[in-house]
Amino acid sequence: MSWSETLLDASYRGVKLLVMNENLQAQRSLSEHGVPYRDGDDVEDLGRGARRFALNVVLFGTNYEIELQNLLAALDTSGPGELIHPFYGSVSVVAQDWNVQHHADHPDYAEVSLQFLERTPAEPFFARQFEFVDVGVLDSDTGPTWQDGLLDLFGQIDALMATVQQWIGGGWVGLLENVLGLPGIGLRLGQLRSQIGGVLAGVLGLSGSSKSAASFDPLFDIPRTPVEIRSAIGAYTDPDSTAAPLTITRSILAQDNLPTSMPGAASLDADAARTATAFIVAARQGQVLTPATIAAVPAGLLEQAEPDPVQATAWALVALVITELALAQASAVATVLDAEKTTPTLNPDELESLVGSARGLAQAAIVLHRRLYGVEQALQVIEPLRAVAALVLATARQVVLQRPPLIERTVESAACLRLLAHRWYGDHSRAAELLRLNPTLRTPYVIAQGEVLRAYAS
Structure with missing residues (x-):
């Protein structure tokens, strides 16, 4: 098929163009990387630049001056416009330059040389668009308020803990089933009972609970173990509601509500206990976990078909305890931040320390789930943890913004x-x-x- 049968009516911003000839130019950006004493270059393609459309158009006839004025007005309009190219169809372009020529031998006639640059809109910084909810709108009659944000945080914590306990509890059942097919079953069951009981006793000791870890057998009442751990950590980390607000704040600020090491570490696998303690210490100090500390967590251990039951149980206990600590600390810090909006008692360094501990524990929990579990399983815990950490940070930001610079x-x-x-x-x-x-x-x-x-x- 000939182009004479498929030509389109050319125009720019709705102004009709009579095209005499056209030219398309394009160029790719290349980066050349040469190596001394070696022939040739490594050429990297950095992408194509904007296409350049060069058109020569004519205007003639009695009304050619009106048509020329319309065309010049369209060219003088800033910003991108639509070019209907006779061959390439609709293109978003920006007029770069133009040249108008008149000839003495051709009255009522003008030639215009046009050059357009193709415009490709820049992608937004985030390809995904999120709806931002500013939890700091304190006095708004419409939309979310500070209290709405806190309620959302507590709701996410409750839902997340149900998910964590489901995964951990289910994992222990599978580990016990694996033990039945391994040699030395009696020794292994004793090790598992010692690990679970030791961690449970350590957590109960933190809260000063009168309960005894030996009051039930954790191997035969597995669903009760996560509940006991959560209850003990909640009693240890949550501030006493009967105390004065300033006393509660100072207690959390002094980190009296956080352990200095992994509870029950003596009963755990040595690597798991050492890494868990490093995670807790880093969170207390508001420090970012080092690559070496992260690498100490065995990748994919709890997604293996038949992991070592003793080692896997130790790491599952570490994940459970640190996740519970992270969420309990986030609740306590959110309570303090809510009080700060009405009665400021903290300086910026103290606010930073509070938020740093909550975010540090959240990061530790995220790293553990990401390293130990499969992607789909871990994401069900990681995404809510990220949301909780972000909400704590946004809440602290609003506390700071309430005050003058x-x-x-x-x-x-x-x-x-x-x-x-x-x-x-x-x-x-x-x-x-x-x-x-x-x-x-x-x-x-x-x-x-x-x-x-x-x-x-x-």
Whole structure:
């Protein structure tokens, strides 16, 4: 079929074009990587650049001046426009340059040379689009509020714990079935009973519970074990509701509600106990897990068809305890952050420490599930954990944004904090605020000239 039978009516921004000839140009971006003393280059294709459409069009006749004005107006319009190319159809382009020529021998006639660049819209930074819910809209009559965000967090924790207990409990049943077909069944059952009982006793010891881990046999009442562990961790990490809010905050800030090592570590496999303790210590300090610590978790152990029951049970217990700790800490930190919105008691460093512990434990739990379990199984726990960690971070961010910007101010002349508060804000009662923002200040009653303090801008 000849192109003379398939030509389209050319136009740009709706202005008709009579095309005399056209030219298409394109070029690919290439990166050449040469090696000294070796012939040739390694050429990397970085993609094609914008296509260039060059058109020569004519305008003639009695009304050619009106047509020329319309065309020039279309070309002067900024931004991309639609070009109907006679061969290539509809293309989104930007007019780059044009040239209008008149000839003395051709009255009522003009030739216009046009060059267009093809426009390919940039992909958004996130290809997936998410609906952002700002949990910090504190006084909004419509849409989610701060309290809605916290309720959502607690709801996710409850749903997540049901999922965790289901996976862990089901895994233990399978491990016990594997033991029946292995030699030395009596020794292995004794090791499993020792591991589960030791961890349970360690967790119960944290909470000061009067219960005894020997009150039931964990091998024959497997569903009860995760429930007991969760109950003990909840009693240990959740603040006492009868205590004063400031006492609760200080207790969580001092991390009195977090263990310093893996509960029942002495009864576990040595590698599992050592790695779990490293995870907890890093979370308490708000540090990111090192690659070496992450690599210590055996990849895919709990998705194997027949893993070693003793080792697998140890790591399953570690995953359960750290996940429970992560979620309990997130609940406790969220409670503190909710109180902070009405009565500020923490400085930015303390807020960072609180959020760091919650996010550190969440990261530890995510790493354990990602390394130990299969992808589909792990994602059911990892995704809610990520949402909980993100919500804690967003909540802390809103606490910070409620307050004026934090700046550094120089003391112009010796004074006490009350006098400084009066000078800077006209309110001497804000001395307590200055003391909270400068916890390292040793002599608030006499501050030397030239000392730099952190203070709110207004």
